[in-house]
Amino acid sequence: MDKLEVHNVKLISGxxxxxxxxxxxxxxxxxxxxxxxxxxxxxxxxxxxxxxxANIIEHLNWLKNREISAVGVHTVFIxxxxxxxxxxxxxxxxxxxxxxxxxxxxxxxxxYNELLMIDANDVRIKMEQVNIKMLRAAALDKDxxxxxxxxxxQLGLSVLNIDKTFNVKSFQLNTNFSxxxxxxxxxxxxxxxxxxxxxxxNYKFEDNYFKLFPIIDNKSFYGFLVICVEKELxxxxxxxxxxxxxxxxxxxxxRSSIEKYVKNRDMKIIESxxxxxxxxxxxxxxxxxxxxxxxxxxxxxxxDLVVLNNVYxxxxxIINKIDPASLLWIYDNQIICIVRYEISTDFLNKxxxxxxxxxxxxxxxxxxxNVDSIQEKYEQAKIGIRVGEKRKNMVNxxxxxxxxxxLIALGQRNILQSSIYNLLEPLINHDETFDSELxxxxxxxxxxxxxxxxxxxxxxxxxxxxxxxxxxxxxxxxGVNFEDPETYxxxxxxxxxxxxxxxxxx
Numbered sequence: 001m002d003k004l005e006v007h008n009v010k011l012i013s014g015x016x017x018x019x020x021x022x023x024x025x026x027x028x029x030x031x032x033x034x035x036x037x038x039x040x041x042x043x044x045x046x047x048x049x050x051x052x053x054a055n056i057i058e059h060l061n062w063l064k065n066r067e068i069s070a071v072g073v074h075t076v077f078i079x080x081x082x083x084x085x086x087x088x089x090x091x092x093x094x095x096x097x098x099x100x101x102x103x104x105x106x107x108x109x110x111x112y113n114e115l116l117m118i119d120a121n122d123v124r125i126k127m128e129q130v131n132i133k134m135l136r137a138a139a140l141d142k143d144x145x146x147x148x149x150x151x152x153x154q155l156g157l158s159v160l161n162i163d164k165t166f167n168v169k170s171f172q173l174n175t176n177f178s179x180x181x182x183x184x185x186x187x188x189x190x191x192x193x194x195x196x197x198x199x200x201x202n203y204k205f206e207d208n209y210f211k212l213f214p215i216i217d218n219k220s221f222y223g224f225l226v227i228c229v230e231k232e233l234x235x236x237x238x239x240x241x242x243x244x245x246x247x248x249x250x251x252x253x254x255r256s257s258i259e260k261y262v263k264n265r266d267m268k269i270i271e272s273x274x275x276x277x278x279x280x281x282x283x284x285x286x287x288x289x290x291x292x293x294x295x296x297x298x299x300x301x302x303x304d305l306v307v308l309n310n311v312y313x314x315x316x317x318i319i320n321k322i323d324p325a326s327l328l329w330i331y332d333n334q335i336i337c338i339v340r341y342e343i344s345t346d347f348l349n350k351x352x353x354x355x356x357x358x359x360x361x362x363x364x365x366x367x368x369x370n371v372d373s374i375q376e377k378y379e380q381a382k383i384g385i386r387v388g389e390k391r392k393n394m395v396n397x398x399x400x401x402x403x404x405x406x407l408i409a410l411g412q413r414n415i416l417q418s419s420i421y422n423l424l425e426p427l428i429n430h431d432e433t434f435d436s437e438l439x440x441x442x443x444x445x446x447x448x449x450x451x452x453x454x455x456x457x458x459x460x461x462x463x464x465x466x467x468x469x470x471x472x473x474x475x476x477x478x479g480v481n482f483e484d485p486e487t488y489x490x491x492x493x494x495x496x497x498x499x500x501x502x503x504x505x506x
Contacts, residue, residue, distance in 0.1 A: 003111050007103050009072070013086045017093035020069040023218070025112045027105055030330075031059060032309050039067035040218075042112075044105050046074045053082040060088060070095035072108065106268055113261050144251050145170035151244040155237055158228040161248060164221055165324050166190035177228075185210075189224065213241065215248050222252035262288055267329050270338070273374050274331075291327065291338060297363040297374070298337035299381035307355050308335060314354075318347055336378075345395060352394040361385040364398040383408045390500055407496050420494045420501075426476040438476075441469040443495045450483060 001011050001018065011018070023040035031049040043063065050056045060071065073081060075098055089096040099108065144161050152159040152172025160182060163169040168186045185205050189212070203210040203226075213225040225245050233241075269287050300315070302308045312328070312335050319326050319339060326339040337343075348360060361384030363377035384396035387404045398405065421428070427438045441459065445466065448454040452470075456463040474480070481487055 001097065003115065004097070004108070007107055007111075008100050009097055009103065009108070011095060011097045012081065013089035014070070014093055014095035015090075017070070017095045020095070022069050022112070025109060030305050030309065031055070032306065033059075033062055034309055034313075036313060037063070037066050037068070041068050042070045042072060043068060044072045044074065044099070044108060046077045048077045053084050056082070056085050057088045060085070060094060061092075064092055064094050070097065072097050072099050074099045074101070074103075074105070076101050106264070109261070109264060113257065116257050143170070144248055147244055147247045147251065148172050151240060154240050155227070157230060159244075160185070160226040161215075161223065162186050162189060162226060163223040165320055166223075169223065185226070189226070213245050215245065215252055217249060217253065220253075220256065222249065222256065263327060266291055266327055267331075270327070270336070270374060271331060273371055274378055288325075291325070294326070294338045294340050295365045296337075296339050296342060297377035297381050298335075298339065298343065299361040299378065299385060300335035300337070300358060301333075301361075301385050302355070302358040304357070305333070307358060308333070311335065311351060311355060311358055314351060315343075318343065348395045358394060359385045359388040360395045361388065362395070362397040380405075386500070404500075407493065408500060420497050423490070423494050424498055427473065430472070430476065436469070436472075438469060438473055439495070439498070441466065442473055442491065443499065445470060446482070446488060446492050446495065 001009070021040055022042050023038070025042045025044065028037070028043045028045050029048060037043075047056055050059065063071065071094070073096060081096070081098065086096070088094070099105075148159050148161050148170040149172045152174055156174055158174050158177055159172045160168060161170045166186055166189060168182050171182055188205060189203070199214070201212045203212050209229050211227050211229055213227070215222040215225060225241070225248060227241065265286070266288050300308070300311060302311065308330065312330060315335065315337065316328055319328050319337060322341045322343070323339050326337065328335070328337045328339075330336075342365075351358065361381035363380040363384075366373060366377075380398040383405050384398055384401060386408045387401050388394060388396040390404065424439065427442065430436055430438050437459075441455070444455045444458050445452075448458065452463050452466045456466045459466070474482075482491065
C-alpha cells in the first residue's frame with residue numbers, strides 16, 4: 001500500500017488484516033465462485049457484476065473463506081463503496097482498497113511485479129549464502145541447464161528437469177542414455193501424471209530406477225527433477241539434491257513471474273488493437289516475438305458466464321500442452337486464444353458434448369501478425385461465431401464458412417442494412433399487415449430457381465398457393481423481372497441477409 005500511495009490508491013477498510021502475504025494479483029470481473037481462485041491472492045474488480053451491496057458482501061465472504069488476502073475496487077463504475085461493505089471488511093479484517101478511475105490495472109500489476117522482483121532477489125541472496133555454486137546460477141540468470149549439469153556432475157548420476165508441460169527442459173547424462181530414451185521417460189511420466197502425487201516418489205523405467213522430486217511451491221507446480229538412482233544416496237548427495245531443487249524452483253518462479261508479466265502486457269497490447277478508441281494506447285511492436293508468429297485466433301462465446309469460465313479452464317489445460325507460449329484470456333465476455341498450433345477438432349467436439357450453446361470462431365491460418373492482421377483475424381472469428389449461430393454449428397473455421405461469411409460481413413454495414421430493408425419493405429409490410437408469408441415464399445422460390453412445384457413441396461402448401469403468392473409479389477414489384485440475373489442475385493442476397501439479421505434479433 002505504501003508503494004501504491006503515489007498513484008492515490010487508498011486502503012479504506014480492513015486495516016487489521018494488512019499483515020497477510022500476497023502470492024498473486026489477478027482480475028475478477030465476474031461473480032464467479034471458481035476453484036481456480038487460490039489462497040493468498042489480491043483480486044482487482046469493479047463490482048460491475050454485483051447488483052446490490054448484499055451481493056458484494058456475500059461474495060466477499062466467499063473470498064474470505066477462500067483465504068483471499070485483499071480486494072482492490074476500481075471506481076470506474078461504483079464511485080463510492082457502500083458503508084455496509086466497508087463495515088464487513090473492517091469486522092472481518094479483510095483489507096479493501098480503492099483504485100481511482102484514472103488508474104489502470106496494469107499500473108497496480110507493475111507495482112506488484114517490481115516488489116516481486118525485489119523479493120525474488122532477496123531470496124536468491126539468502127540462498128547463495130547456503131549453497132553458492134548452484135543458487136548463484138539462479139541469481140546470475142544462468143538457466144536450468146547449468147543447475148542440472150552442476151547437480152549431475154557432483155552426484156555422478158543422470159539428472160533430468162521436466163517442465164510443467166512434461167517436456168524435457170534440461171538434462172545431464174552420466175550413463176548410456178540417448179535423447180530418445182529421455183523423451184520416452186518424460187512421455188511415460190506424463191501419461192501417469194494423474195497417479196503422481198506432489199511428494200518425492202520412486203519410479204521404474206525399463207531397467208532403471210528413478211526418484212521424482214516435484215518442483216513446487218505453495219501455489220504452483222513447475223515440473224519434476226528426475227534423478228536416475230544407481231547408488232545409495234549419501235547425506236551430501238541429499239544436500240546437493242535439495243539445494244539443486246531449490247535453485248530450480250527459484251529459476252522457475254522467476255521465469256514464471258516474468259512470463260506472466262509479459263503475457264499480461266501482450267494481452268493489453270492486443271486489446272488496444274481490438275479497441276483502438278481506448279484512451280490507453282500501446283505499441284504493437286512491443287508484442288512478444290513468438291506471438292508475432294501465431295497462426296490462429298480462436299474466439300469462444302457463450303451466454304452463460306459460468307459455462308464460459310468452465311470452458312476457459314478446459315482449454316487452458318490443452319493449450320498449455322500444445323503451445324505454452326500462447327495467449328488465452330477472457331475479454332469482453334469472450335474467450336480469446338492466440339496460438340501457433342491448431343487445437344484438435346476432436347477436443348473441440350468433446351466440449352460440444354459437454355456444454356450447450358457455445359460457439360467457436362476460428363480465423364484463417366497465417367503468419368507474421370501485425371496490427372491489421374490481428375484485427376482481421378478477430379473479425380473472421382466473430383463472423384465464424386455468427387455463422388455458427390445461424391447453422392447451429394459449434395466449431396466454425398473461416399475457410400469452411402462459404403458464402404455466409406461474405407454475407408455476414410456485408411450485413412454488418414449499417415448503410416447496407418438500411419438498403420436491404422428498403423428493398424424488402426413492401427414484402428415485410430404486407431406480411432405484418434395481412435399475416436402473409438411473402439418474404440419466406442420469395443426466399444424459397446428463388447432458392448428453388450423459380451420452381452413452383454419444389455417451392456410448394458418445401459413449404460407444404462399447394463402449388464396454386466405459391467402461384468398466388470408470387471403473383472402478389474410481382475404486383476408489389478411492378479416492372480421487376482426476378483428472372484433477370486442481376487435482379488435475382490440482388491434479392492437472393494438481400495433475403496439471406498434479412499434472414500440472418502432476423503435470427504440474430506431473436
